[in-house]
Amino acid sequence: MNKRNTVYPYIPNTAPATKATLMEQVKVVDEMELFDSIPSHLLQSEMQLPEPILDEYSMRRHTDNLLSKNANLTTHKYFLGAGCAPHYVPAVVDEIIGRGELYTAYAGLMADQGKSQIQFEYQSMMAELLDMGCMAMPQYDGGTAAGHAIRIACRVSGRRKVIMPKSMSPQNSEIIQNYLGGIEQAFADIDYVDFDEKTGLLNLDDLAMKLDDQTAAVFIENPTFLGTVEVQAEQIGKLAKQVGAEFIVYADPISLGVIEAPGSYGATIVCGDIHSLGNHMLAGGGVAGYVMVKDEEAYLYQLKDQMVGASPTSVDGEIGFSWITAFERTSYAVRDDAAEFTGTNAALWSMASGVYLALMGPKGMATIGETIMQKSQYAAKKIAALPGVEIRFTAPFFKEFVVDFSGTNKSVTDINKALLKHNIFGGYDLSPSFPDLGQSALFCVTEIHTLSDIDELVDTLKAIV
Template sequence: MTHPFVHPYVPNTAPESRQAMLDAVGAASVEEFYADVPADLRLGRDLDLPEPLIAEQDLVRHVGGLLRRNRAVEPGRLFLGAGTYNHAVPAVVDEVINRSEFLTAYAGEPYEDHGRFQALFQYQSLMGELLNLDVVNVPTYDGYQAAATALAMATRITGRRGIVLVSDAHPDKLSKVRDYLLPVADLTIVPTVDGVADVAAAAALIGVDTAAVWVETPSFHGALETAVRELADAAHAAGAVLVAGTDPIGLGVLASPADHGADIVHGDIQSLGLHPWFGGAHGGFIAVRDDTRFVMEMPSRLFGLESTDVPGEYGFGDVAYDRTSFAVREEGKEWVGTAAALWGIAAGVYLALMGPQGMAELGDTLMSRTAYARQALTALPGVEAADGAIHFREFVLDLSAASLTAPELVAALRARGFEPGLALDDMRLLVCVTEQNTQTDIDDLAAAFGAALKENAR
């Protein structure tokens, strides 16, 4: 007799449990849950999974073997960025967010979680000061989601569909934005010139159907946009808004896009006290002025000061809660699910610890080491800068005239203990420098670069 398979670690595989669940929802089979999924998108067979390991010790050994396949790279030899960055994380950040009263992704439940509300209010306030804007949301999933939501907000604010992208955006972020905005927006990409926006070409495309001009500074390639004001003026003249993506780690020395006319600023807080853990801990921020037209289009939770029944006392709680999908459910303008609130608290601790002077010193360090690394690497035979823009933390090397392609160079440097960057294609390498990379580390990278190129000279 063949017995039905019951997985040792998945209780609902037991036939009686599965049937009870189906009975509870009134379904005849699991297939009913997938009725809306086209047949050509379904696998049509069971997943090809290994037999389960019944003994716990065998499972522990198996997982341990998988984990041992990972190779760690010394922080000073890691020059890989492309959206997740190896910035230093002060020990106090991990200490605070591992406390039991904070250790959850959720933002807190009304009427009972005022300590978490206060911590996130402080995060919002610190971010607002850094971005020079009034209102900042409780972090959403990640920076990609923040970008998509910021642009969706622009379509609702203006009642238009057109989005004009003028920067080199991260391809994964661009993919997210395309998917998210497909029902409500049309995206036009203006190719950059020498790494930055082609203002004249962008201006020619901005018109009565434009909801937003989207600029990324720094861009995916690390280029700093120098024409944000001109782009904002062109957008505003057409009745559109300027939506700017940025990384807050540089705003101790760089002006916020808001200072040059950006209406909505978005980005990721991973660089602010969050580890790069196997792809990173990420949280997206969206920031606007204290303007009802913009604030009421923000779908994320906002925490603010609230008065109590006792004169002189105040607490912390949701602001304009009725604009969220939590309050109005399917009538919400945009759905928001699980927050990345814990990362907001981490970023708040980081910013409070660094302070204005610490952020300025960090920004100076990042700018100077980026320039030093770019100069050191482009001094090598066959290695050139891909553009003439000013760069922050990342830059692209053109290897068209080098003795190795970008993937070959990455492989050669990995054999020497370095993670030299991301190969964008055969001829371009994206290199990242953080405060974890000292001048000596950069010199070591340049020496390893030179040795690899010399050994493979054609």
């Protein structure tokens, strides 16, 4: 069968009359002409699509059979994090964001007081959690939020040199470099600072040597990608400000029930991903970036996305919510004169995070932070007792920690393959991105792991190594 002439019941544009009308409007004879701008070696001329499934029941059976082949949190123990960790999502979160009027990635705030209020409450709770003042609608993910934060710092300072740690997330580092790139010239120049091979903390001597009056920002992660808590954060911020640079902190919000808020130790811009706040692991989805600044006009007007504000109405005691706040600074208003552009965002995930934060409250956030720290400490202690295995860094850590298997004469790849045979996902292999750490893996332990889960991991590792 010629697949181009096939009508798929759930893809309306495959109907011959509809397709002919669309092709006539865009003046093409063959639909493949629409992809002329893509290099031929990257383009698959014919997609290997199955035969049409014409009824809904058969479609559901087919989909269920495909999904049953997946390994997931219900079939395997999971100790893999590296930026997207397994956390428990309370049932009330799914119940609320699953409502028909909310279930879309678009914000849809124009005339919707309910959505606007959810965003306002979410932003208010994030401001309290981070000790910051203002935020706009969410970014695509943590990496793009970090790139946006750095662009803000460069515009505010009028400089273009950015200092980041060598220990940062390789994925976020690549996203930032892409976000700061340009057709003719990069938006900013990045310089990387060493980290201490014993503690895992930033090397302050190396940082001091690289700081100068051209530095736009010092960017740190806290906790770091390697799991350590950057206990020198306040000192790093002071060093940055001595040369007039912005201090940007990339923070995992689930840690802030037990770790000091970035705004409290001097951060001028804070960013990160809200995945840990009530969002599922969705094969690359379930992530959304946040950027927060102090409540100062110089910073506020650099946020590129819509913000929700609250104001009294003509009815006494009634509050109205609006996304028009400082609308003139957005690309929606000034188009090609905008400092940055945005598109479809991740409003649904920020609503999930808003529900999660409201449900947890300050006490709940403290409890979950303490639980994660206790369980991850227990896991690290048990794993460190295995022959030939050691915990790499001495600094305090949150949720994730580096396990060095070099003394076992086994590679992380081989260890993870062996774990998978026991239905266990092992740690993130650090050897490609951090070869100096030898055969090390980044293990993740959160509130979802029971003591028996951890003991099973340790016993299985003991048999493997």
